[in-house]
Amino acid sequence: MKKRYFCKRLYETLDFDALKVFYCCGTRTGPSCDIPNPKNIKNIIKKRNTLIKQLDKGIIPIECVGCFDLKEKTTQKSFFSNLFFTPPKANMIIVKHFKQCDCSCVYCCEQYLSGRKIVLKSKKSDYYDLLPIIKELYKQNMIDKKGLDVHFQGGNVSVLDEFEDLVSIFIKNGVKRIEIATNGIEYLPIIEQIAEKTFVDVNISIDAGTKETFKKIKTVDKFENVVDNLKKYAKLPILLRLKYIIVRGYNDSVEEIEKYINLMKELGIKNSELMIDQCDSEFMENGEFKIPTHYYELFTFYKNKCTQEGITPTIWEYIEEILTKGSFFK
Ligand SMILES: C[S@@+](CC[C@H](N)C(=O)[O-])C[C@H]1O[C@@H](n2cnc3c(N)ncnc32)[C@H](O)[C@@H]1O
Ligand code: SF4
Numbered sequence: 306m307k308k309r310y311f312c313k314r315l316y317e318t319l320d321f322d323a324l325k326v327f328y329c330c331g332t333r334t335g336p337s338c339d340i341p342n343p344k345n346i347k348n349i350i351k352k353r354n355t356l357i358k359q360l361d362k363g364i365i366p367i368e369c370v371g372c373f374d375l376k377e378k379t380t381q382k383s384f385f386s387n388l389f390f391t392p393p394k395a396n397m398i399i400v401k402h403f404k405q406c407d408c409s410c411v412y413c414c415e416q417y418l419s420g421r422k423i424v425l426k427s428k429k430s431d432y433y434d435l436l437p438i439i440k441e442l443y444k445q446n447m448i449d450k451k452g453l454d455v456h457f458q459g460g461n462v463s464v465l466d467e468f469e470d471l472v473s474i475f476i477k478n479g480v481k482r483i484e485i486a487t488n489g490i491e492y493l494p495i496i497e498q499i500a501e502k503t504f505v506d507v508n509i510s511i512d513a514g515t516k517e518t519f520k521k522i523k524t525v526d527k528f529e530n531v532v533d534n535l536k537k538y539a540k541l542p543i544l545l546r547l548k549y550i551i552v553r554g555y556n557d558s559v560e561e562i563e564k565y566i567n568l569m570k571e572l573g574i575k576n577s578e579l580m581i582d583q584c585d586s587e588f589m590e591n592g593e594f595k596i597p598t599h600y601y602e603l604f605t606f607y608k609n610k611c612t613q614e615g616i617t618p619t620i621w622e623y624i625e626e627i628l629t630k631g632s633f634f635k
């Protein structure tokens with residue numbers, strides 16, 4: 306029998322990055338379409354439909370070869386019925402078509418595109434405006450209104466001119482969940498306005514428990530601003546998560562992690578994520594970056610201390626895998 310394939314991510318995701326629109330999230334280097342504008346929105350849809358049809362016919366697009374998200378089609382319902390093709394609507398939109406930020410973290414993977422320039426005033430994306438594209442996608446009925454999950458990444462949304470308008474159009478159309486990753490330096494009043502209208506997940510990468518370490522990593526002296534804003538966010542009916550990226554030579558010690566957990570305790574924040582600096586994967590020795598042995602101690606300490614303080618210590622499955630393998634590439 307002929308093999309057919311499907312990819313859940315391809316059916317669901319539109320990932321708006323600076324130079325391209327991807328059809329799956331940034332952890333895969335999947336198929337993409339060049340810089341969009343409302344006039345060529347048809348190209349985004351056309352390419353997506355072609356990819357879905359190819360998989361259905363058993364053809365694997367070159368960008369998808371070997372991807373672990375590619376599945377053989379056994380039970381997945383077909384999008385073809387009575388010879389008509391009804392494409393699935395996107396239910397995951399990732400917003401990162403801008404790279405400007407009001408700080409410049411030493412580890413930031415996005416900053417190569419912004420030249421590490423700190424931008425204090427809200428401005429347009431250097432690449433394209435997303436609002437007209439989203440309007441057009443709604444008009445073309447390509448977005449699953451009830452099931453939509455939106456992730457704001459970037460850059461930092463506090464300096465994106467169309468941020469509030471984008472949030473508003475998603476709210477107006479009945480979005481299911483909005484996730485906002487931000488550095489927390491500027492308070493975002495729109496979060497307060499939408500907190501009761503949809504599920505709001507605010508994810509703040511603070512990476513430190515003290516003013517000094519914060520300044521070294523984020524390169525701006527704004528620790529107190531973040532703490533003040535966290536106190537405000539903590540009062541809202543939202544999911545508030547803090548994030549700590551282990552950056553070698555900056556915060557990779559038990560003492561620094563302890564200060565971060567103490568800060569969380571003081572602020573009453575219950576959800577934490579621990580990550581490894583992904584830039585480490587670029588410093589390869591003999592084709593791979595070996596996880597330093599003291600990282601294992603840090604993760605164990607983090608899990609135990611968080612549990613002791615009633616904080617949920619999330620570690621992504623992907624990070625657990627890297628730790629188990631002992632390296633980024635194996
Ligand atoms: C590029 S940032 C943009 C959103 C926002 N400015 C922020 O920092 O949360 C999106 C996410 O990527 C994470 N990130 C950026 N560079 C990273 C790196 N080198 N390793 C791991 N995570 C990184 C940030 O911590 C953040 O959670
Ligand atoms: S199969 Fe993999 S690379 Fe291709 S669209 Fe799906 S997630 Fe992306």
Ligand code: SF4
Nearest residue numbers: 406409410413460488
């Ligand atoms: S706050 Fe986010 S976008 Fe800004 S430099 Fe840090 S990681 Fe990059």
